[in-house]
Amino acid sequence: MATTQETPVARRLKSIKHIIIVCSGKGGVGKSSVSAQLALSLHASSPTARVGILDVDLTGPSIPRMLGLDGHGVHQSSDGWVPVYADAASGGQARLACMSVGFLLKKKEDSVVWRGPKKNAMIRQFLSDVRWGELDYLVIDTPPGTSDEHLSLLEHMAPVHSRLSAVIVTTPQAVALMDAMKCLSFTRTVNLPVLGLIENMSGYVCPCCGEISNVFSTGGGEEMARREDLAFLGSMPVDTDLVTLLDAAEATKSEDMPDEAKLREQSFELLQRYQKTSSAKLFQNIVDKVVQTLPKVETLIPSA
Amino acid sequence: MIAVQSAVQVPDPLSVPSNAPEHCPGTESELAGKADACAGCANQEICMSNEPKGPDPALPLIRERMSTVKRKILVLSGKGGVGKSTFTAQLGWAFAADEQLITGIMDVDICGPSIPTILGIASEQVHSSSSGWSPVYAQDNFAVMSVGFMLSSSKDAIMWRGPKKNGLISQFLKDVDWGDLDYLIIDTPPGTSDEHLSVVQYLKESGIDGAVLITTPQEVALQDVRREIDFCNKVGIRVLGLVENMSGFVCPNCKTESQIFSPSTGGAKKLAEDMGVELLGAVPLDPRIGMSADCGVSFLDRYPDSPASTAYLDIIDKIKQILGDE
DSSP states (O other), rough: OOGGGGGHHHHTTEEEEEEEEEOSSTTSSSSHHHHHHHHHHHHHHTTTTTEEEEEEEOOOOOOOHHOTTTTOOEEEEEEEEEEEEETSOOOOOOOOEEEEGGGOOOSSSSOOOOOOHHHHHHHHHHHHHHOOOOOEEEEEEEOOSHHHHHHHHHHHHHGGGGEEEEEEEEEEHHHHHHHHHHHHHHHTTTTTOOOEEESSSEEETTTTTOOOOOOOSSSHHHHHHHHHTOOEEEEEOHHHHHHHHHHTHHHHHHHSSSOOOHHHHHHHHHHHHOOOOOOHHHHHHHHHHHHHHHHHHHHSSSOO | OOOOOSSSOOOTTTTTTOOOOOOOOOOSSTTTSSSGGGGTTTHHHHHHHHHHHOOEEEEHHHOOOOOTTEEEEEEESSSSSSSSSHHHHHHHHHHHHHOOOOOOEOOOSSSSSHHHHTTTTOOOOOEEEEEEEOOOEEETTTEEEGGGHHHSTOOOOOOOOOOHHHHHHHHHHBBOOSSEEEEEEEOOOSEEEEEEHHHHHHHHTTOOOOEEEEEOSHHHHHHHHHHHHHHHHTTOOOEEEEESSSSEOOOOOTOOOOOOOOTTTTTHHHHHHHHOEEEEEEBBOOOHHHHHHHTTOOHHHHHHTSSSHHHHHHHHHHHHHHHHHH
């Protein structure tokens, strides 16, 4: 194993303490929004926490949009690609680094039509060529399924396997739970410790009368967690404020191409605006559980 | 019906011996035989030889099999979870409601097959006969094929890289005894990757009649639809139109409509105008749609009075019109 220690990926990821992979079998259950919330909450958890977020959904990157970073580009430095910092304008040191294939596209309508080997190469570059610097947490947002991207991630990060863990996101419907189950089978096969399960879109509060409708039924995630002996991290209701916030409605209202400085100002506000949503408070509990569980699951695997 | 020499074995997707190494760049790739992974592969010499690679031997078989299929429709969306499979199922049921028509659904979402559950036939299995694999019949005139029918447990995860997924898709097209079909609806996974390229490539000669794109109203989903339209243009597939799903929610208590996924950038309507594609319709979010899908019953049959059912039927009529079948 001595040789695998020295791969470029291992060298680059040496300075990252914890790596959290957000996955789900099914698409559209809120992986990206959970990843974004996880990154924002971890960032806010301490005034010095340094967080990175890597979007490996190559054919449908959503993270740039969600963090209000649409239109930014990646710069090259002698020490590798410089990630885009979401809090670049916050005064002090920028400590929310972000990387996505969305930053590499010239136009946002451009489709990335790639087969597996190219995706694999891109992921390897993301892991080995991005200048993350010292990070406390790296959150990795994945595409749906259990295919190329996931296998590549796990393979390239094998030298740092002892610092990996996963969070599974699902919605309460049977169809989504079935796919979450497949995702869980995947994590077991590749020996990836699971921090727990998050049930997303669990109920919707009518803004008019306050009635809670279970748009996608409810409780399925908790039951699955119990059955499979997983930690249940919490359930998140559908929060229209959050949807609007992560959809960056404000950012698009400003006409003509906003300049770099303006973009930065908006993304700086993002965290403050996020903390005002009702989801932020609920998510805080989830993050607390994640932070508590991290050392436990990571010691389970003997470090390579 | 096409007879094959010997019955084609229904594979167990979890134990298929992969002739190709894990990182096989694909036999069509320029790197074929030259990539690191090719070292030691039994096929390396064939791949390395500079002889022009002939067309995929599966192509003539696919063409023959598909010659008895009148219409081939793709259901696409860039983003996941917007309702591709639900829409595919409703479309299938609606076509199959006409007893004169024979409809088929092919689910090429290999890592997350939902079609068997949504159609309520999750416990069925695929059998092989001398004329190929027999699809599962949801109704007498409604054939369905999905990798979900081949797994012994719904918990099993299929962890495949591209080349293996492509292999299965080509088998779905050449080895499944589809018979005479009026419509073949193809449900795809999210994104624009292996599965999509393969389907398009394999069906190039037989011709795809068009693609229906599904989206939800928020910008994050619309972004992905723009990419999907770009994909359709790149590979030359006609876009039949755009369906906006989960558009507005009517509270069952106070009947007020609210937007769960608010169209912050104008929704599908604006996108359709901008990109010059037709907006087929908008389907409101009805919790009973998801419930019907979980139970495997047809939403259209169960709740014909719901505004969502009306919307679905209008969209389906429009699709038929655009295809010139009415």
